[in-house]
Amino acid sequence: MSIKNKPAPRIRRSPEESRSNILSAAESLLVQQGPQSLRLADVAKAAGVANATVLHHFGSIDAVQKALMERMIGDLVDAIMAIEVPADAPATARATGLKTLFDAFETRGAARLAAWLELTDETSRLTLVREAVQEVAQKKIANTGVPAEMAEELILLSVTLAVGVGLFGPSLSTLIGKPPERARELTLQMLLAYLQSLSA
Amino acid sequence: MSIKNKPAPRIRRSPEESRSNILSAAESLLVQQGPQSLRLADVAKAAGVANATVLHHFGSIDAVQKALMERMIGDLVDAIMAIEVPADAPATARATGLKTLFDAFETRGAARLAAWLELTDETSRLTLVREAVQEVAQKKIANTGVPAEMAEELILLSVTLAVGVGLFGPSLSTLIGKPPERARELTLQMLLAYLQSLSA
DNA sequence: GATACTACTGACAAAAATGTCAATAAAGAA
DNA sequence: TTCTTTATTGACATTTTTGTCAGTAGTATC
Structure with missing residues (x-):
């Protein structure tokens, strides 16, 4: 039986809000689990967005770390x-x-x-x-x-x-x-x- | 023109010496460049051995870090x-x-x-x-x-x-x-x- | 010498992490 | 409504990093 999962409705934020959301997620990751946990997939997951969204706003995971x-x-x-x-x-x-x-x-x-x-x-x-x-x-x-x-x-x-x-x-x-x-x-x-x- | 590089003569150490050599290289990497630099390839290069040699003695790069x-x-x-x-x-x-x-x-x-x-x-x-x-x-x-x-x-x-x-x-x-x-x-x-x- | 043991290695495979891209969808403007 | 913009995303490609394996080469022992 094929179940058709409706894609979750998208949350559309302003660029500033989105960046802030991502950085906040990254910050709690850093504080709780240390710098090694600041991986693209983990940050994205913690922020509740797709990997590509993080890259759209910061360009690279390195840039995320520097911004943080x-x-x-x-x-x-x-x-x-x-x-x-x-x-x-x-x-x-x-x-x-x-x-x-x-x-x-x-x-x-x-x-x-x-x-x-x-x-x-x-x-x-x-x-x-x-x-x-x-x-x-x-x-x-x-x-x-x-x-x-x-x-x-x-x-x-x-x-x-x-x-x-x-x-x-x-x-x-x-x-x-x-x-x-x-x-x-x-x-x-x-x-x-x-x-x-x-x-x- | 094809140059035939003779493979460098191997250095054969006792297991203890070899482990120590690798850990010393890892330590100076840690002190000079921080924990992120403790990658398999970098540690092996710093120790002057092949990647596989590090794994032969420690099993994984994680084990190297813990041993260090x-x-x-x-x-x-x-x-x-x-x-x-x-x-x-x-x-x-x-x-x-x-x-x-x-x-x-x-x-x-x-x-x-x-x-x-x-x-x-x-x-x-x-x-x-x-x-x-x-x-x-x-x-x-x-x-x-x-x-x-x-x-x-x-x-x-x-x-x-x-x-x-x-x-x-x-x-x-x-x-x-x-x-x-x-x-x-x-x-x-x-x-x-x-x-x-x-x-x- | 010949043999056994195993530290050592290059070549390759597997996994993990990062980054690209075209398509989708939310929100305001016309 | 229709159009425009762009934040968002899944699927895919690339790069990086780790790990496997069969064969090579020192060293000690016979």
Whole structure:
């Protein structure tokens, strides 16, 4: 008996929506299963479209990966720029600011993005992050009395730690039988204590 | 004109040597170009053998990757176990011990290994590291007066930071116009100051 | 030497992944 | 409605990567 499957009705999106849909699917693939899972067929399937649709919008699977990198970097930069450092209460301000920073690198796939970039030698794409760091250093921290030079180094330190903790903290913590957030707690505690000692 | 190339004389190794030769080639590929470069043809070429030789010894390219993971983890564990913490001079001992730890994660491809494991959800293979951490905590640090419970957390903290710094420190540092070792310096400085404050 | 063992290899086959193309169908414009 | 545009798609072609196999060639043993 021959069954005639009606082809599923097509969803027609605007080019921007379609690209965004595909990139979102690719992003969750990246975060959940790593960069190797960013194959044409898998991305298309996750996005609910045909392989050819992905190619129509991006031209190649490589271009999809690069576009995803740039979108995630953009989101990350936005998250960093959104960090508020109230000028009035320096001590607690640092704490909340740093927590937001660590959040940005833990909850979203930012740490995985960073590892991905690092492992694929695409760190040249991080120019945007550099600009964000400098802008944050000037506008957000300079007005707390810390000289801009040192502010940049503090951000370098914080970002390095945040990325490392975001990427390896949970698994290393559970590895030695601690709750996953333990590495993060320890790091934040140390970082805050260190900043405290600097201003004293 | 037809030139008759004599086939290059074969090199016949012991199975162990051959496996080691292949894994070493794969390791330098991983460290220099990332996990994607661990393709059968590339690994074989780097090792100076035919594709079929790699398969003869490992069965599949996947098995090569897993064997490489385990060998690198083994080397890493050895490096960690080799860290000496002299019982007599606690302060400087910490400094040199930590420097060795950071070295282990920076010079060799350990940080890249960790990122690779993380991105491929192969962290289950880190059981060996867990055992090493516990052993170091007991034998190397416990005799400096620090309770074993806290020793484990200090190692968790140190290893997390070392991995993060080893992986991202250089590129993040240069990204904001600092020398590549700056992130490492800052991190070590903070870590040592923090440990100092704990014992006071 | 002669023989046995097996590391090694090139040629080929199979599978997986990417990319092409002509045709289809959704949505707005005429 | 009819027309135009183009996002979408299945079928197919190409490329890349992995794996198979039968034969070759070192090395040790007899």
